[in-house]
Amino acid sequence: MRPGLERLFRPKTIAVIGGGAWCANVVAECAKIGFAGEVWPVHPNRPEIAGRKAYASIEGLPGAPDATFIGINRHATIEAVRALVARGAGGAVCFASGFSEALAETGDGADLQAELIAAAGELAVLGPNCYGILNYLDGMALWPDLHGGTKVERGVAIVAQSSNIAINLTMQQRGLPIAYMATVGNQAQTGLAEIAEALLADDRVTALGFYIEGIGDVAAFAAMAGKAAKLGKPLVALKVGRSEEARAGAVSHTASLSGEHAGASALLRRLGIAEVRSLSAFLETLKMLHVAGPLASNRIASMSCSGGEAGMMADTALGFDLNYPPLTQEQKQELGEALGPKVALANPLDYHTYIWGDTDATVRTFGAMMRGAADFGVAVLDFPRAGLGSVADWEKVIDAVEITRSGTGKPMGILASLPENLPEDVARRIMARGIVPLTGLEDALAAVEAAAFIGRVRLADHAPLPPLQPNDSRIVGEGEAKRMLAGFGVPVPGSVETTRGGLAAAAAEVGYPLVLKGLGLAHKSEAGAVVLGIDSEVALMDAARGMKADRFLVEPMVAGAVAELLVGVTLDPAHGYLLTLAAGGTKTEILEDSTCLLLPVTAEEVDAALSRLRMAPLLDGYRGAPAADRPAIVAAVLAVQDFVTAHHGLVEEVEINPLLCLEEGAMAVDALIRMGEKHE
Structure with a gap:
């Protein structure tokens, strides 16, 4: 980590270079958030900016600024960076655009970006085309626009590749304490991983979330994830790009099944980073991780005073890797004593309104539910709109959850089925009592799933194969492809x-x-x-x-197949070799049943991936049918990996479709390879 990042994120002095509205906003936001240090505007002609004395040049500043916001044009930005380096500054945010992101429009953007990097040297630089940093722990806003956060004592950090998305996230009203918000711009010098490491080093940061458009340095990102794991700080990511077109003209089904987004997802899974698909789920997951941290399992208990809510909780969970463990006889006995004979006992539980307002009975009910196999409990509770009357009985549910959480030692949350039904002040009070305030059924369950994934994942101790792009690629026909794969142990007829x-x-x-x-x-x-x-x-x-x-x-003719499997490897230029396992045969795309891993993989990882497929029951012997030879399937997949590893940098794509899964053995009856003659 660059030494200047510590000064940039936690400065005692700030310089603001430029006289436009954006720079005036930076000065104003520093005052608004209560920045305790010095703020030094810099402008050659203006005596003051936003009520602060301005200095004519960087050279004329009272000292070397820890953090600098550079809000001038792209050419002048480079000169300012040179002056900051000469002055011994800590770090800078480069606001100007027109660098590599605008190559098509300007023609010289890449050259200017290279010049900026050279000028910066060891000066820590965020951007260019970057909004900056918000430090809500110490009260610092190197930020040229409005934001919605307030000072906190501890909280989560967010690193975003979109400044507008970052602004939107600060406006959340869900009670999430944000410790830092950092935007990265072009990442000309300082990337996602380095920024994240600097934020994770702060003991007051509990978890970190990424809004990602692309991971530039996979090795650095993987190293950062390893350090986060050692610190015990969970990570969550929202990666955009799921809708991009698959590779045009791909030889195999594999490429159309995977694509670059699948590579990013496989990388995140490998690194133990939970992935979510919406901004609201992103925020709910960060709340979950901030309060409860990773969960011991995906087993949950749900309690509500409505059959409709219990049904919605059950149905919504079908889309997630979550489990409602059935109640034991001991639990049923306890619940029967607390609720009486008219309540159907199940998980999710509808405890009706018989005990509404009775704190003791509610505690006994919640306690019975949490003394089972569940590792997280959630009470569904929507608050009435303000001004409609007393909420004393709702407060009793909060009390019961807190007592139960303390008594069982298991984390718990309160879930409002609609976001607007959990006021922000209530969410903050709930969080202060050690309870997770969750909103929206799908988003909340996505958050629980993410926390369970982080708690159960076993991080791979082997680094992904780095992407090496082959040249002069050609298609290897089926006959030759089979002979090549057979040489590495792939069974072929x-x-x-x-x-x-x-x-x-x-x-x-x-x-x-x-x-x-x-x-x-x-x-x-x-x-x-x-x-x-x-x-x-x-x-x-x-x-x-x-x-x-x-x-x-x-x-x-090979007969007696239990199932057909697609086994493919594609070279993802951003992330490495991507292994795809999918339901195979002629209906591969229609079935849309696939899972992806980054090479290299272990036999255990392949076996676990096979179990994630919807077709897994066929492999295990569905309704009395014979089971497939799982060890033989795994061995065939690992043999494909051996081929790819031996030809690292030459192979672009491998597909076996189908791999016939037999009672004894497996057989690759069709294969294609795309590979090059050399690589850079």
Whole structure:
């Protein structure tokens, strides 16, 4: 971490360079937030800015500023950076745009960005094209616009690649204490990982969230995640880009299933960083992590005084990796004594209104629910609008949750089904009592899922294979691809490649029944170039006449497959080699049943990934059907990995579709490879 980042994030002196409205706002926001240090505006002609004395130059400042906001044009920004370096400044925020992000518009943006980096040297620089930093712990706003946060004693840090998103997040009214908000701009010099490390080093930061558009330095990001894990500080990320088009003209189904976003998701999972899909879930997860931290499991208990709420909690959880453990006989006995005979006992629990306003009975009910297998409990409680009457009975539910949480030692939350039904002041009071204030059913359950993921994940102790882009890539046809993969232990059927005239001899060598494939097509099934179960020479010749091919592959028919699996590897230029496991065969895209991992992987990780597929019951023997040979499947996947590792930097794409999953063994009956002759 650059020494200047400590001064930049926790300054005692601030310089503001420029006289425009943005710079005046920085000076004003420093005053508004109660910054205790000196603020030194810099302008060659103006005597004061926003009520503060201005200095004519950086050289004329009373001292070397710890933090500087540079709000002048892009060319002048570079000169200001040189002057700050000469003065011994700590760090700077470069607000100006027109650098690498505007290369298409300006033509010289990349050159200017390189010049900026060279000028900065060891000076810590955020941006360019960056809004800056908010430090709500110490009261510092190096920020040219409005923001909605207030000073806190401890809280979460947020690092965002969008300044507008950052502003929006500060305006939240959910009771989340934000310790730092940092934007990163172009990351010309200082990236996500380095900024995060500097914020995580503050003992007052409890968790950290990322709003990510792209991870530039994967190795640095992975190292940062490892340091966060050692500090016991959980991470959550919202990665945008899910809707980007898949790679155009991909040879295999694998590429269309994965894409760059899948690579980012696989990286986040590998690093133990919970991923969420919306800003509201992002905020709820940060609240969850701030108060409760990672959870011991995904087992939860839900309590509400409404059957509708209990039903909604049950239905909403279907979309998440969460589990409502059934009640034990001991729990049912306790609940029956507290609630009487008219209440159906289940998890989620509708405890009706029989005990509404009775704190003792509510404590006994909640205690019984939390003495089971659940590791997190949530009481559904929507508050009435202000001015409608007393909320004393609602407060009794809060009391009961606090007593139960303290008595069982298990974290608990209060969940308002609608965000507007948990006022901000109530959320803050709940949080101060050690209870997680959650809002919105889906967002809240996403937060619980994220906390459970972080609590259960086992971080990989092996670094991802770095992306090395091959040159001169070519498509390796099925026959050659199978031979190459077989050399690394991938099981393939014996096959004969031949011309039309050699079909009869090839069939005699292979034996009937057999499979005929026309070569030279990427997706043979779609082109009608695959015929299965051929049992005679007549049928063989008829099949060949229906194919627009000059060369053919003749293979023995492999029968008795329990299931078909797609196994593919694609090179994600941003994250490395991405392994995709999916329901295979001709309906791969329709089924949309896939999971992704970054190479390298272990046998245990592959086996766990197979269990995440919706088709997993087929592999385990569905409704009395035979089970597939899981060890053989895992071994085939690891053999593909061995091939990719041996050709690291040459392989661009590998696909086996399908890998037939048999009762004994596995068989790759179709394969394609895209690889290059050399790499940089």
